[in-house]
Amino acid sequence: MADQTPKWVYSFGGGAADGSAADKDRLGGKGAHLAEMSRIELNVPAGFTISTDVCAAYYEQGRSLPEELKPMVDEALEKMAAIAGAHFGDVEHPLLVSVRSGARASMPGMMDTVLNLGLNDKTVEGLARRTGDRRFAYDTYRRFIQMYADVVLGLDHGLFEDILENYKALKGFELDPQLQAENWVEIIGAYKALVAKEFGMPFPQDLREQLWGAISAVFGSWQNARAIAYRRLHDIPDDWGTAVTVQTMVFGNKGDQSATGVVFTRNPSTGENALFGEYLLNAQGEDVVAGLRTPQPLTEKQSAANGNGKASLEALMPEAFAELKASCAALEKHFRDLQDIEFTIEEGKLFMLQTRSGKRSTQAALKIAVDMAEEGIISKQEAVASLDPARLDQLLHPTLDPNAEMTVLAKGLPASPGAASGEIVFDADEAVHMKAQGHTVILARIETSPEDVQGMHAAVGVITTRGGMTSHAAVVARGMGRPCVAGAAAAHIDLERETLEAGGAVMHKGDIVTIDGSSGKLIKGRVTMRQPDLSPDFATLMEWADGFRRMDVRANADTPADARHARDFGAEGIGLCRTEHMFFQENRIVAMREMILAETKESRRAALAELLPAQRQDFIELFEIMAGQPVTIRLFDPPLHEFLPSEEDAIVDVAEAMGVGVAQLKRRIAVLSEFNPMLGQRGARLLVTYPEIVDMQARAVFEAAIEAGAELHDRVRPEIMVPLVATKRELDIVKERILVTARAVEEERGTSLAFQVGSMVELPRACLMAGEIAESAEFFSFGTNDLTQTTFGLSRDDAGRFLGEYADKGIINHDPFMTLDAAVGELMEIGVTRARAVRPDLKIGICGEHGGDPQTIVFCEKIGLSYVSCSPYRVPVARLAAAQAALKSQL
Known part of the structure; x- marks a missing residue:
């Protein structure tokens, strides 16, 4: 009888791969793109991807991995070893791996990663002999212990940082590179003692135990709080699951001819057709994420623009940069989109670690789509299909300067996009009156009705404490192009006192507030704005869209x-x-x-x-x-009752203006209610x-x-x-x-x-x-x-x-x-x-x-x-x- 076990593990590297970019649903974005890069013969560290099907099985089996997976992983490890020239668990030639997540939709930083896995008290010595650098080997080991203890054992990484910082202070070191091998050995001892104390067991020396622990932890991170929140925000289904990619480690921290970095094939802010990125010399990926060191500019053009005096990769490693530039061009042409690429240079040799479609500003997205179509990389149909229509709203309204300081008082629903600042008023007629006197006003109401339309028109923005995304305020404000925050329940409006209380502050009539209808924020005071600017690319893309x-x-x-x-x-x-x-x-x-x-x-x-x-x-x-x-x-x-006054003072005024008795007016209002x-x-x-x-x-x-x-x-x-x-x-x-x-x-x-x-x-x-x-x-x-x-x-x-x-x-x-x-x-x-x-x-x-x-x-x-x-x-x-x-x- 044929083996019914499904294929769960897909190898890549050495110019070949079991999967391709078309397998994104099964291999996740990371695994699918690593496979594709291998197939087009870029220099990708060998590895394998465990499919999203295993993620489903992991949760179905009460957060445990299927036994059938283990022989598949063993076979894939052997393939990796043959390409890398090192073996997992070999004391003399240890193979170190990274274990990373990879969902079919990009979820940057939301799930867990473990680097440098494959080290224990014995293999660290083999790494030292193989590289001829004991300091590097033990620094790598302490990085692994800290990351594994955090991700897999659940220990607070800050505890390890405290040990390191206290040790450096005691010894008089200011920077990590000043520590030598014997210093790292002492720190590793302290790390392992902390694990034994906090976890109740010694740090695992069994490399298979390490590997299965890391794979389980990465699958488990699919359901961590930040990943769940991210999926809610970006409408990513929970049942997609994540894949796990195990890949040969390459090291960007092996001296001044080693580096790690990120590059976009075009500028993601402006859309300019020029490489844009940063790198760290003599560093690993977690150094970039930690933000403890300031990255250096990738290109000479960036270096000149930044003016920070730091050397570019283009200047320091021209051969590696030239190879990176060629790889970027190949990837953009192959995937026919802006690429966001992670790379490592190990002792002058370039390795491509990841590529994915790069996130970009809306303005950049327009320019990139139009430019690529005109360059013949994509068709006009593909250019039109590449943009998220909802993001066009950002181009049509003023927006808050992202670098501006602001005090957020309350948050409601982002009911109508754009941002505005003005004096807060609580009555529609007052808004009309103040505008006539030259004031710029924000109309604040508990909720609006058709009677408030003139005031809404006079105001530059509207906020209500009740109502939803299609409330009267939301619908009318959108039609007028006014920013609107609706349903800001945390704010309390007192119409008699003419105050709004929120975030511990009391805003009186005439006080300046800012609203951001794109995020739903009510902000104290005036905030710097960016005005909309519709580029020629906008008109070009709209013309193409109308044709389709x-x-x-x-x-x-x-x-x-x-x-x-x-x-x-x-x-x-x-x-x-x-x-x-x-x-x-x-x-x-x-x-x-x-x-x-x-x-x-x-x-x-x-x-x-x-x-x-x-x-x-x-x-x-x-x-x-x-x-x-x-x-x-x-x-x-x-x-009809919507056109009649409801408050006593207004009823008296209307009765007088119309020449009817107050009692008569009240009776008619009651009949129509x-x-x-x-x-x-x-x-x-x-x-x-x-x-x-x-x-x-x-x-x-x-x-x-x-x-x-x-x-x-x-x-x-x-x-x-x-x-x-x-x-x-x-x-x-x-x-x-x-x-x-x-x-x-x-x-x-x-x-x-x-x-x-x-x-x-x-x-x-x-x-x-x-x-x-x-x-x-x-x-x-x-x-x-x-x-x-x-x-x-x-x-x-x-x-x-x-x-x-x-x-x-x-x-x-x-x-x-x-x-x-x-x-x-x-x-x-x-x-x-x-x-x-x-x-x-x-x-x-x-x-x-x-x-x-x-x-x-x-x-x-x-x-x-x-x-x-x-x-x-x-x-x-x-x-x-x-x-x-x-x-x-x-x-």
Whole structure:
């Protein structure tokens, strides 16, 4: 019967390898790339990789290694020995190895490593004889004891550092290189005594015990606290596991012709096509990590720029540097990406220890992608696919200077990117007033409502102590391009005293604060900013992306300023214009409140007539700015009580301004108040019961379309969207009012109109009944903010209180208000399928905040949506993500 034991160990070195870069899932990034470097005949120290399958088995067996692994490792050790000319455990020619982790996704510094394994009291003498350097041999042995005791035995490495520092102080040594072999022997004795005392057993002399202990420890580090936290932050699945690579040790600490270092094939900060890196002379890898010595510049160009007087590797070891430069060029060409490379030079001989795709700034990522495409290293498609769309946000907003000192008072959710400093104010009207006087303000609220929109617009940034990533504050701030920190629960706002208390400090109205909407930080005082700078590479890459994508990208825009920003960022129309935001301006809110308080149709119509000219002018400006591109106008959506005051002082002021009694106003507010307004009389329900709102808004749209069309010398084709439709009959009733108004305007103006009436799909019932609703709807737009709320049965403004804990406990993988949930997506897919069965050419888009989320955009491409719509500052993100989704669908 054939052996059923799976292959768990993959050897590499000597110009050959069992695996390749294609085996990244099984060998991890480190093991796969070592194998690939061996295959292209770079000088890689021989070794082997234990696959991620063993990591799974290790945990399944209660953190123990399978017995079947041991003969595979023994065989691989023999292969290593043949290439290295040394043998594991041989007293005369000992083979020393490193034991390192390597997950398929890079997790730098998160898991454990053991170097110099293979030394004991006997083999250290063999190493001394083999190298002719007792000092080096015993220094290496003490390094191994310290690292092994820390990683495998769980002893605090600081205890060993204390022994070393006390010994140096007692003997009068300042630097480690001043210690001689006999000094290291004494220190090793103290180290071993510490292990025996703290661990209760002597330091292990059995080399196989050392090796299995190190392999187990590295597998075990997959579940250490920092690795788990890193995976949470970077969405790395827990079940991926890590591989373990065992590799022949090479030594960068064997004199002045030895070194260790890191090199990037291009500058990771700027993207410049020039080697960039650092090295340490006569050092091992842990010396670099420890940061106890200042690295030296790699190239002469870096040395001249740094001006620190330290010699470059290029100057000190020109032959090794020339070989390194050639290896870097070969690796970048082979992997077709910026490479982050670790190397060691042992007595003038270069060894390549690791290569991986290098992390880079967003600005550098753009330049590298465009340059590599223009150099012919990669295609334009690959250049577009290489960038993380979400990172483009960093280029579009001011950011904090990373070198600036700052006192963080509290942290909330990073609800809208960018950073801003200003005087803190606690009232929207105060924000407007102070801006008019020339002040720069940050608006702080417990939570915002539509009534705060003017204040949000006047402020340079917004912070709330409640709410989530799709709360009112978050959504509106993103649309305006304002930085926003939402749900900063650790901060307490007292609206009466006009104070914010957080981090032990009390900030009063007028005090300067800074918010960082990219990290969620509230910071005391003013912090130095870096202003956005869009390079020509940005425009080039966006042009390439537009050539590959299928879906259109529109913007959610409610004001002329929003529309202009959207056009600047490449939007192909407006996918959502929320008309209710237009009514909060000071010269309109009174008429709006008169309409709400009116108790007869006639008085409501009179109040709406006052609003008509302003609403018409808004639409004219939007149509002219978009210059023939589609504009989707959502009819009035929110419940009416949102336009009425809630605080006593405000009620008195409004009653006086409107000429009604306070008691009368309070009665009307009470009548309009709802227990759950999100599910109450709003959207289509409000339009059915107050049809005069439909009449006014439709007239404003049509008259604006005619006037803008005359100015543009082209017909304007508005799209009128009815929100919160649950039944076809609702849509039919509202649509009939729109058609009646259209006919009236056509007759009055002696012209014809071109327009469409569609439905906003934001209820599960609407998804399920999409086929029936599509009989009347001429387009669909998924409002995924409310569709998520109604599918989950939770409020996006309150969900921030517990979604973090839900993520920690594995109940959810991501915030469903930021990245589309699978169940919401399934409802959308049902809706698309049923609607297009009735109208095959039905235009269908998405206009919730998910429209700017790259993962969601991939799903929108999959189900065949016609367009996505998002806030103006996320348009470039959506353009790139839509291109990547289209390219992915072609594979």
